[in-house]
Amino acid sequence: MLSAKAFSQLGWQMQNVPEVRIIGSGMVTCLGASCAATLAAVKAGSRVQGEPFPFLAGTPYSDCLAAQGQELDLCGRITDRRMRKFMSRQAELAAAAAREALEEADLPARGVAPERIGLYAGVGLAAMDIAASAKLLRASLDEEGSFSLSRFSRDGLHTIHPLWSFHTLANMPACIVSVLEGIKGDNGIYTPWEDQTAFALLEAAHALGEGSIDAAVVVASDTPSHPASMVGLASSDFIAPGEVVAPGAACLVLERTNTSTTERLFSRLSSLRLVTSPQEDARPDDPLAPVIGRTLAAAPLLLVILAPLLGLPCRLRGCGKHSFSFEAA
Amino acid sequence: MRRVVITGFGIVSPIGTGVEAFFDALGQGCNGIAPISHFDASGLEVRYAGEVKEALSFAHEHEQALAERDPKVGFALTAAAEALSMAGVKAFSPDDCIHIGTSLETFFFKEFSVESPSECPEAFFRHLVTHPWRLPLDAALRAIQTRYGRGGQAVTNCSACAVGLQTIGQAFHAVRGGRCSLALAGGFDSMINPLGVGGFQLLGAPALGNPVPGKAFCRPFDASRSGLVLGEGAGFVVLEEREKALSLGKTLYAEVCGYGATLDAHGLSAPDPDGDGAARAMLAALCDAKLLPQAVDHINAHGTGTQLNDPVEAAAIRRVFADTWQKVPVTAVKSMLAFDRRCWIHRGHHLHLHPTARNHPSEYRPRHGGGWVRTDARQA
Numbered sequence: 001m002l003s004a005k006a007f008s009q010l011g012w013q014m015q016n017v018p019e020v021r022i023i024g025s026g027m028v029t030c031l032g033a034s035c036a037a038t039l040a041a042v043k044a045g046s047r048v049q050g051e052p053f054p055f056l057a058g059t060p061y062s063d064c065l066a067a068q069g070q071e072l073d074l075c076g077r078i079t080d081r082r083m084r085k086f087m088s089r090q091a092e093l094a095a096a097a098a099r100e101a102l103e104e105a106d107l108p109a110r111g112v113a114p115e116r117i118g119l120y121a122g123v124g125l126a127a128m129d130i131a132a133s134a135k136l137l138r139a140s141l142d143e144e145g146s147f148s149l150s151r152f153s154r155d156g157l158h159t160i161h162p163l164w165s166f167h168t169l170a171n172m173p174a175c176i177v178s179v180l181e182g183i184k185g186d187n188g189i190y191t192p193w194e195d196q197t198a199f200a201l202l203e204a205a206h207a208l209g210e211g212s213i214d215a216a217v218v219v220a221s222d223t224p225s226h227p228a229s230m231v232g233l234a235s236s237d238f239i240a241p242g243e244v245v246a247p248g249a250a251c252l253v254l255e256r257t258n259t260s261t262t263e264r265l266f267s268r269l270s271s272l273r274l275v276t277s278p279q280e281d282a283r284p285d286d287p288l289a290p291v292i293g294r295t296l297a298a299a300p301l302l303l304v305i306l307a308p309l310l311g312l313p314c315r316l317r318g319c320g321k322h323s324f325s326f327e328a329a
Numbered sequence: 330m331r332r333v334v335i336t337g338f339g340i341v342s343p344i345g346t347g348v349e350a351f352f353d354a355l356g357q358g359c360n361g362i363a364p365i366s367h368f369d370a371s372g373l374e375v376r377y378a379g380e381v382k383e384a385l386s387f388a389h390e391h392e393q394a395l396a397e398r399d400p401k402v403g404f405a406l407t408a409a410a411e412a413l414s415m416a417g418v419k420a421f422s423p424d425d426c427i428h429i430g431t432s433l434e435t436f437f438f439k440e441f442s443v444e445s446p447s448e449c450p451e452a453f454f455r456h457l458v459t460h461p462w463r464l465p466l467d468a469a470l471r472a473i474q475t476r477y478g479r480g481g482q483a484v485t486n487c488s489a490c491a492v493g494l495q496t497i498g499q500a501f502h503a504v505r506g507g508r509c510s511l512a513l514a515g516g517f518d519s520m521i522n523p524l525g526v527g528g529f530q531l532l533g534a535p536a537l538g539n540p541v542p543g544k545a546f547c548r549p550f551d552a553s554r555s556g557l558v559l560g561e562g563a564g565f566v567v568l569e570e571r572e573k574a575l576s577l578g579k580t581l582y583a584e585v586c587g588y589g590a591t592l593d594a595h596g597l598s599a600p601d602p603d604g605d606g607a608a609r610a611m612l613a614a615l616c617d618a619k620l621l622p623q624a625v626d627h628i629n630a631h632g633t634g635t636q637l638n639d640p641v642e643a644a645a646i647r648r649v650f651a652d653t654w655q656k657v658p659v660t661a662v663k664s665m666l667a668f669d670r671r672c673w674i675h676r677g678h679h680l681h682l683h684p685t686a687r688n689h690p691s692e693y694r695p696r697h698g699g700g701w702v703r704t705d706a707r708q709a
Binding site for chain 2: 175
């Protein structure tokens with residue numbers, strides 16, 4: 001249960017927060033396309049394996065690693081083929097995790113109105129479609145191989161799909177989840193690091209406490225192993241040398257315990273704490289990193305689901321200019 | 330329940346930077362929309378925008394460099410500085426929160442070159458690692474924290490068109506609920522770069538070509554409206570608990586009474602034609618404020634000037650203000666400033682209604698049945 005006492009530190013206080021229970025959960029990790037698949041893989045001894053990014057060879061960031069393996073097929077979870085055209089990989093992961101969590105929570109069957117369901121999201125750096133971007137760039141180069149604005153306007157722009165920018169808008173993963181799942185209540189979308197996802201979780205708890213919604217869907221998604229994301233991350237202080245970054249998404253469905261009408265109960269949150277830290281020289285610490293890789297914005301929710309099942313501490317620490325610590329129990 | 334007031338605000342806009350310059354220009358109905366000058370847009374179909382023309386200056390080199398790299402970070406720093414200065418805030422305390430919002434990352438392609446086009450995209454990514462090509466959306470938040478301290482909650486919201494108001498609403502709830510004692514909230518944006526303008530052109534939402542003589546380029550709620558016009562700038566407020574602000578002798582410019590946010594879950598490229606999401610958001614805000622629609626004296630509309638938005642918004646207004654919509658003035662500031670994701674406020678102590686540039690309410694009202702769209706400035 002969430003307790004006011006747990007939030008008595010440094011700015012991230014929560015007061016008058018009701019008891020909150022998790023009634024649905026979903027995830028996509030590099031080890032599996034669902035909670036069950038990920039857990040089964042971990043129990044069978046699978047762990048994330050890293051491989052170098054070819055384009056980082058010979059740069060100061062050559063020891064950054066991406067999770068190995070084929071992209072998981074999510075067609076079973078995202079059946080709206082028209083909508084898939086709008087979706088970046090980050091949005092696909094978010095939609096798949098949300099579908100699993102909402103299937104488990106079964107809110108419509110229990111009469112929870114869509115207008116009373118809130119949606120809170122944490123998303124990572126936007127990752128554009130590589131093939132489309134490469135096509136755009138090739139058509140925008142002049143004879144010397146330099147980017148030319150006139151070529152971009154005349155030729156480059158016309159090589160890409162009119163909805164291309166939907167892949168780079170940071171709010172799209174949450175918008176797509178809202179449309180696919182018919183969620184119509186209060187909302188907020190935060191970006192781009194782990195602490196922002198933790199904030200989404202806290203904001204959901206506040207909205208439940210203040211009574212503006214009856215159920216909250218908290219979703220997080222990130223694709224740090226996407227080349228377009230990795231080039232942004234490589235020069236940041238977020239990734240430690242040799243660390244493996246991996247795509248991931250997770251979703252929680254929350255209800256106030258005192259008004260919940262379901263016996264379904266995945267888990268409870270007995271405390272949550274998010275604290276900004278002045279220790280900028282601290283190292284990042286994500287206990288899931290050796291198991292499913294660094295999933296950055298997705299990590300706080302994945303941790304809430306997996307930590308108790310794997311016997312790991314539910315504690316996450318960011319570093320550098322963005323240092324913070326997040327704890328849940 | 331604690332009451333929440335605005336004790337400072339700051340603005341960077343195409344019609345003026347700074348509160349005084351902005352309100353003077355707004356009252357006069359100045360037009361901030363002009364041919365794009367930030368880059369050569371002659372090859373694009375979208376050639377007009379609301380650009381910030383003033384050169385902003387910064388005391389620190391790293392701030393200047395950030396602002397040159399991504400102008401919207403400079404807008405955010407400037408507007409935040411004005412708002413915090415007006416509120417007498419020199420540094421954040423751990424009890425303060427920062428809720429700011431924006432929309433689209435800026436990608437820098439200009440420096441890109443390859444020996445052979447066939448090297449794309451591998452060479453592209455190699456190039457990008459050593460030539461920073463993107464600033465994360467929280468760059469402005471970090472710049473503000475570097476100047477004023479880390480504070481407590483620090484949030485970058487990316488809810489697109491609603492983001493400016495959403496940051497204020499969520500900060501308002503945080504102050505009202507006692508989760509923080511002071512909040513800096515607001516939005517900032519600039520999409521006037523080749524990829525931003527080109528991307529919107531592909532979506533088909535902006536007004537194309539050149540203005541028709543005698544007509545404003547952006548015409549919200551006008552029967553002949555031709556689309557949105559991209560803009561840029563920043564708008565920030567400082568929110569504080571009323572009693573504490575009074576005890577410190579601060580000037581109270583306005584009070585925030587209620588906030589509501591919804592999703593319409595209708596589609597990605599068009600709003601619910603009934604205006605259901607917008608209507609529920611207005612009702613939620615009224616409910617939060619414990620006010621009836623009759624208490625509302627002015628509506629500041631989204632008013633994008635697009636075929637899809639304006640009738641939907643008009644329908645939502647008529648639905649919520651069923652008994653009063655013909656009496657409540659509606660203004661749409663984008664007619665002068667163009668479209669971005671920041672927020673705009675009015676002087677709370679003396680509400681000033683700005684005009685909606687060269688609008689034609691007579692064409693609008695029968696078709697869409699919305700409120701009275703002001704074409705002239707007046708004091709309310």
